[in-house]
Amino acid sequence: xxxxxxxxxxxxxxxxxxxxxxxxxxxxxxxxxxxxxxxxxxxxxxxxxxxxxxxxxxxxxxxxxxxxxxxxxxxxxxxxxxxxxxxxxxxxxxxxxxxxxxxxxxxxxxxxxxxxxxxxxxxxxxxxxxxxxxxxxxxxxxxxxxxxxxxxxxxxxxxxxxxxxxxxxxxxxxxxxxxxxxxxxxxxxxxxxxxxxxxxxxxxxxxxxxxxxxxxxxxxxxxxxxxxxxxxxxxxxxxxxxxxxxxxxxxxxxxxxxxxxxxxx
Amino acid sequence: xxxxxxxxxxxxxxxxxxxxxxxxxxxxxxxxxxxxxxxxxxxxxxxxxxxxxxxxxxxxxxxxxxxxxxxxxxxxxxxxxxxxxxxxxxxxxxxxxxxxxxxxxxxxxxxxxxxxxxxxxxxxxxxxxxxxxxxxxxxxxxxxxxxxxxxxxxxxxxxxxxxxxxxxxxxxxxxxxxxxxxxxxxxxxxxxxxxxxxxxxxxxxxxxxxxxxxxxxxxxxxxxxxxxxxxxxxxxxxxxxxxxxxxxxxxxxxxxxxxxxxxxxxxxxxxxxxxxxxxxxxxxxxxxxxxxxxxxxxxxxxxxxxxxxxxxxxxxxxxxxxxxxxxxxxxxxxxxxxxxxxxxxxxxxxxxxxxxxxxxxxxxxxxxxxxxxxxxxxxxxxxxxxxxxxxxxxxxxxxxxxxxxxxxxxxxxxxxxxx
Numbered sequence: 001x002x003x004x005x006x007x008x009x010x011x012x013x014x015x016x017x018x019x020x021x022x023x024x025x026x027x028x029x030x031x032x033x034x035x036x037x038x039x040x041x042x043x044x045x046x047x048x049x050x051x052x053x054x055x056x057x058x059x060x061x062x063x064x065x066x067x068x069x070x071x072x073x074x075x076x077x078x079x080x081x082x083x084x085x086x087x088x089x090x091x092x093x094x095x096x097x098x099x100x101x102x103x104x105x106x107x108x109x110x111x112x113x114x115x116x117x118x119x120x121x122x123x124x125x126x127x128x129x130x131x132x133x134x135x136x137x138x139x140x141x142x143x144x145x146x147x148x149x150x151x152x153x154x155x156x157x158x159x160x161x162x163x164x165x166x167x168x169x170x171x172x173x174x175x176x177x178x179x180x181x182x183x184x185x186x187x188x189x190x191x192x193x194x195x196x197x198x199x200x201x202x203x204x205x206x207x208x209x210x211x212x213x214x215x216x217x218x219x220x221x222x223x224x225x226x227x228x229x230x231x232x233x234x235x236x237x238x239x240x241x242x243x244x245x246x247x248x249x250x251x252x253x254x255x256x257x258x259x260x261x262x263x264x265x
Numbered sequence: 266x267x268x269x270x271x272x273x274x275x276x277x278x279x280x281x282x283x284x285x286x287x288x289x290x291x292x293x294x295x296x297x298x299x300x301x302x303x304x305x306x307x308x309x310x311x312x313x314x315x316x317x318x319x320x321x322x323x324x325x326x327x328x329x330x331x332x333x334x335x336x337x338x339x340x341x342x343x344x345x346x347x348x349x350x351x352x353x354x355x356x357x358x359x360x361x362x363x364x365x366x367x368x369x370x371x372x373x374x375x376x377x378x379x380x381x382x383x384x385x386x387x388x389x390x391x392x393x394x395x396x397x398x399x400x401x402x403x404x405x406x407x408x409x410x411x412x413x414x415x416x417x418x419x420x421x422x423x424x425x426x427x428x429x430x431x432x433x434x435x436x437x438x439x440x441x442x443x444x445x446x447x448x449x450x451x452x453x454x455x456x457x458x459x460x461x462x463x464x465x466x467x468x469x470x471x472x473x474x475x476x477x478x479x480x481x482x483x484x485x486x487x488x489x490x491x492x493x494x495x496x497x498x499x500x501x502x503x504x505x506x507x508x509x510x511x512x513x514x515x516x517x518x519x520x521x522x523x524x525x526x527x528x529x530x531x532x533x534x535x536x537x538x539x540x541x542x543x544x545x546x547x548x549x550x551x552x553x554x555x556x557x558x559x560x561x562x563x564x565x566x567x568x569x570x571x572x573x574x575x576x577x578x579x580x581x582x583x584x585x586x587x588x589x590x591x592x593x594x595x596x597x598x599x600x601x602x603x604x605x606x607x608x609x610x611x612x613x614x615x616x617x618x619x620x621x622x623x624x625x626x627x628x629x630x631x632x633x634x635x636x637x638x639x640x641x642x643x644x645x646x647x648x649x650x651x652x653x654x655x656x657x658x659x660x661x662x663x664x665x666x667x668x669x670x671x672x673x674x675x676x677x678x679x680x681x682x683x684x
Contacts, residue, residue, distance in 0.1 A: 116617030119628050142309045146366045154365065171306075177299045178401070179365060226267055227362045233271055234363075237278040238324065239314040242523055243538050248317030252310070262368075263312055 012039035012054040017097075018061050019043035021089050024097055025066035027059045028104055041097035069104070076107045081115040084130035090163045091133050099125050137164040141171055143253075144183060145262050147228075148221040154181040157260060165192055169199040228262050235263040274359070276349040280329040280340050281375055284432065284488060285520045289321045289370035289405040291483035292427040300401025302364055302371070304427055304483075308405075309370055322373040322407060323363050327351055327388055331377030335445040336528045337434065337493045340377045344526070350379075356392050357400060364404050371405030371427070372396070382413035382452075390418055393425035405483070410460070412452035419456055423463055428483040428515070431456055436504040440494030444530060460485050461512045484515035491546065492539040493522040493531055499569040502549050506560040509553070519546045545571040552578055555609055556602045574665060579605040582642055583657040589642040594623050606638030637667050 013036040017023035024041070031038050039054045073082045085100050103122040107114045117123050139160070146154035154176070165185050169192050172181065177196065184191030190203045258264040290308030310319035326340070328350035334342040360372045374392055378385050389408050396402040408426040410419060422429055431453050435441040438450055460481065467480035487508055489501055505517040521543040524534045549571060552558040556578070563577050564570075572580045582589065582605050591600050593615050601612045611634045618624060618632065623646035630636055641660045655663070 111621070113617070113620075116614075117621040118614050118618035118632050119622050119624065124631055138309070142311045144367045148366070156367070174296055175303050176301070176365070176367075177296050178301055223362070227366060230271065230274060230359065231363060231366070231368050234274055234278050234323070235312065235314070235320065237275050238282045238318075238320060240282055240316050240318075240523060240538075243316035243318075243521075243540065245317040245540075246315060249313050249315050252313040252317065252319075261312065262366075 010037055012037055014038075014040050014042060014054040014056050016042045016044045016056060016058045020061060021086060022063055022066040023059065023061040024089060024100065025069045026062045027097075028101055029062075029065040029069050030057075030059050031101070032108075038098070038101060041101070073104065073107060077113075077115040081107075084126055087130040087133040087137075087167070088126050090166065091129050092163055093129065096129065099129075133162045133164065133167075136160050136162045137167040139257070140164055140168055140183075143257050143261060144172075145260060146176075146181060148224050149219055150221055152180060152221065154179050156181070156183050157186050158183060159187045159256075159260070160185065163188060165190065165201075168192065169194075173199050232263050270355065273349045273351055273355070274325070276347055277326045277329060277351060278324065280377075281324045281326045281373070283339065283520060283523060284324065284373070284375060284409075285318070285518045286407070286430065286486055286488060286516065287319050287321045287324065287373070288428075288483075288486070288516060289407075291515055292405060293482050294403050294405075294427060294479060296403045298401050298403070300403055301361065302402055302404030304371065304403065304405040311368055311370065321370045322405065323360055323369045323371070324373040325351070325356070325359075325375075327356065327374060327376040327385075327392070328379055329377045330379045332380070333378055333445070333447040335434070335448065336526065336530055337444055337490055337522065339525045341526075353388065353392050353395060357395050360396060360404075361400055361402065364402070369404075371407070373407040373409075375409035376411070378411060382411045383415050383418060386411045386414035386418040386422065390422050390425065393422065397425050407483075410456045412448060412456065414456060416459055419459055420463065423460065423467075423481040424478060426481055428486060429460055429481050430486045430488070432488040433504070433508075434488065434490050435494050436489045436496050436501045437494065440496060444494060457485065457487075457508075457512045457514075464513070484513065486514055486516040486518065488518040488520055491519050491521045491543055497569040498542070498546065498549070498571045499564040499566075501546060502553075502560050502564050505550060506553065517550065519543050519550070541573055542571070545573065545577060549577045552581075557599055558603075575661065576605070578603070579638060579661075579664065583661055586657060590644045591642060592644050593629065594619050594646055604639050604642050606635035606640075606642075608634075638664055 013031075015027045015031065015036070015038055017027045027041065030036070036057070044058065070082065073085070085103065088096055088100055099122055103126045106117070106120055106122055111117065115123065118127065140158055144156040144158060146156045148154055163185070165183065165188070168183060172183065172192075173194055176194070180193075180195055182191055182193045182202075184204065190201060192199050193202045253261070253264065287310075288308055289304065290306070292304040294304040296303040308321055310321050312320045314320060328348070329340045329346070330348050330350060331338075331340045331342055339346065356372070356374065360369075363369045364371065372392075374389055376385050376389055389411070393406050393408055396406065405428075406426045407428040407430065408422050410422060410429050410431050412431060419429075433453055435444055441448060441450060464481055464484060467477060471477040489504065491501065501519065508514045508517055521539040522532060523538050524532050524536050527534050549563055552563060553560055558581070563581055568584075571577050575583075582603070588600075588603065591604055593601060598612055598616050601607060601615055602609065607615070611632055614632045615624065615629070615634075618628065625646045626636065626649070629639070629645060641655065641663070
């Protein structure tokens with residue numbers, strides 16, 4: 001059904017969008033301009049429970065409309081609170097699109113400094129979720145372990161809880177400005193590649209055949225094993241056994257990250 | 266060759282690990298020359314050891330040969346251990362290669378004192394210089410300054426390093442005399458005084474000239490060993506306070522003494538590391554730096570030691586019941602910060618949120634404050650209150666019954682050894 005065909009504003013509306021951030025912001029724009037009574041969001045082509053009684057509309061992503069919402073938000077709340085909404089979007093949690101929508105609605109409702117209303121459940125939820133995503137981003141900045149390949153690419157595979165790759169580009173590009181690197185999200189099957197000039201999003205086709213023919217020795221740089229061994233050795237020797245505290249250790253380095261950490265493998 | 270490198274790393278990382286500082290924050294060095302690394306953020310812990318400590322820097326000694334004989338130190342002259350020394354190039358290569366793989370934030374380089382102070386300091390400085398100039402390395406560098414080194418070398422160290430530190434190690438002068446006869450307090454204070462002046466001077470300069478070179482942008486820090494010389498908590502924290510106030514130190518670290526010697530001046534081998542006491546001291550340090558507490562309020566002649574069972578803020582509150590109850594809907598931020606169970610972030614959230622609606626217990630809980638402690642000290646928008654006329658002893662007992670400190674299962678006994 002076309003978005004424009006909705007006339008009754010009081011009937012609940014279930015909004016379908018393409019799952020992108022701009023798509024979600026476009027949906028917010030449409031909901032405002034058409035005064036929809038939004039009951040939920042559905043990503044097109046993704047199976048999900050939808051409200052049987054609600055009207056369904058499909059929103060077509062429009063960068064200009066999305067930008068208008070984004071710029072409007074920036075006038076209402078500090079930049080950090082705008083970014084919080086984006087981080088929440090990257091959490092990929094069920095129902096988060098609706099929380100983001102409700103929170104944006106509150107930010108536009110006319111209160112002074114609405115982002116400080118921690119008593120409002122949506123504002124609080126956005127704050128808390130954003131913190132979780134931020135922590136995951138920070139963890140990836142810590143836990144990425146580059147391996148130098150024979151052709152001088154520094155490669156790292158990651159499997160973060162949330163989709164934090166878009167939040168990592170700037171940090172790694174600034175820090176590792178003089179080396180080619182690739183950080184790849186194995187679970188979500190895409191990554192970012194830096195060629196000492198710019199960062200690009202890429203997807204890889206790992207063919208099994210190629211993997212079987214090349215041995216680890218051919219893939220990695222001559223010095224790679226040495227430095228991995230030195231690092232493991234260093235890690236072992238900075239530990240103070242009489243202060244042993246495994247509970248704290250696991251709290252800081254949860255087990256699900258171990259398989260990509262050289263020193264914990 | 267790689268075998269010898271492995272052995273050196275083992276010896277010289279092992280010897281450096283008792284220095285607890287691993288901070289890589291507080292600097293503002295950008296990757297300005299498209300080189301490697303930056304040190305602008307709040308620092309990253311890249312991993313944690315099995316003792317739960319953060320690993321952020323490659324922390325090593327240049328050498329563990331030492332002419333000093335400090336009783337509390339593994340590297341002391343009279344200790345029969347394997348000795349080793351890195352070349353300057355080896356340290357540079359390790360730092361660059363670890364950094365490129367995102368293992369570390371940078372280098373923390375210390376050293377045993379070989380030949381004399383200046384000779385040692387010169388070698389440390391040359392590592393930092395080589396990293397910065399030949400290798401365009403912009404990651405974090407923390408250099409240990411050697412007591413007694415010349416002003417010229419201290420100055421050069423400040424030009425290349427982000428942070429400099431002299432470890433005071435023993436909080437009282439008498440303790441230092443007893444345990445480190447080769448050291449004197451003057452040799453440690455002088456470089457601190459020089460650095461303080463230089464840091465202030467270069468900061469002023471950079472306000473006028475944008476291009477003025479950085480000088481130890483992450484400031485200086487120091488460390489004290491806890492439980493090696495029979496000192497009180499008051500001795501430690503009053504000394505720490507002097508360093509924060511008198512020398513503008515960024516951090517003072519407290520390192521529970523790990524027994525490494527059967528010297529009868531020290532706790533015997535096998536006695537437990539005072540981790541609980543260490544924790545209480547850090548809590549006190551935080552109260553001084555972020556919560557507006559004066560050190561005399563927390564530790565004084567009447568209360569020279571911290572209470573191992575409860576945290577120092579709760580301890581202070583129970584001694585000062587006249588301050589309470591605090592009404593979270595009206596009180597100043599400074600007062601809310603003094604409530605047990607409310608941290609800095611929660612206090613700020615309370616002050617932000619109460620403009621929209623008066624806060625009740627439910628709001629406070631959702632904001633994340635520890636009500637099990639806070640409820641005895643506050644009133645909010647609710648007729649229900651846990652502030653009946655309980656005595657301090659009663660409140661203390663209630664709180665202790667409800668929450669078991671994570672340290673008390675193995676820590677209670679240990680505290681007695683040092684208490």
